[in-house]
Amino acid sequence: MKNRFLLFFLLAIVSSCVTDGDDFYERIPFDGTGYTPIYKTAEEMAKIEVIGAQPLSKPGKIYVLEPYLFINESGKGIHIVDNSDPKKPQNISFISITGNYDMAAKGTFLYADNLTNLVVFDISNPKVPKLTKTVPNAIPVNNYPPFDGVYFECVESKKGIVTGWEKVPMSQKPNCMR
Structure with missing residues (x-):
């Protein structure tokens, strides 16, 4: 009897919170902007190179x-800075890594994300970092922007791999939202 009462009580609470026509998608106002995916091919995504500062x-x-600093550049890669003279740090090179938002290091190894891949660099000589390993599909990636309460163009996987999002003006409300 107690279980039935508890079940009835929970159902009454849940149903009091839901109303007909109450749709989260409709409650977010469309301000004429939304996010569009930025696509790249698998070959473009996998291209990792050390370039000039x-x-x-x-x-x-x-x-x-x-005396080196490794500084993540959101979505693009990692800066290598010689900080021998903290008053005049020297930006010496850049590791270009598409979809790089995070990094970690242990000893002389630097670990970074390359969208869904994990890449490992030997940084024992920071002036010449060496890509030593790529672990494919090690990191789950969501096909939506990293923001809540926004509209966006739905991802079309045949166009490529989503490497980022760009906020743009839109003439009509897109079909996807988060």
Whole structure:
């Protein structure tokens, strides 16, 4: 008898919170903007290279291997900075890694995400980092923007791999939202 009463009580509470026509999708106002996916091919995504120094624009995590700093550039890769003179740090190179948002290090190995892949670099000589291993599909990736309460164009996998999102003006409300 107690179980029936508890079940009835829970059902009454849940049903009091739901109303006809109450749709989360409809409650988020459309402001004429939304996110569109940025696509790349598998070959473009897998291209990892050490290039000349790049300016920092959206820095993230920092790893210190005295006197070097490894600074994540959100979505793009990792800056290598010689910090021998902290008053005049020298940006020496950049590891270009598509879809790189996170990194970690242990000893002389630097681990970074490359969208769904995990890449490992030997940084025993920080001036010449070496890609030593790629672990494919080690990281789950969601096919929606990393924001809540936004509209976005639905992903079409035949166009490629989603490597990022761009907020753009839209003439009509897209079919996807989060």
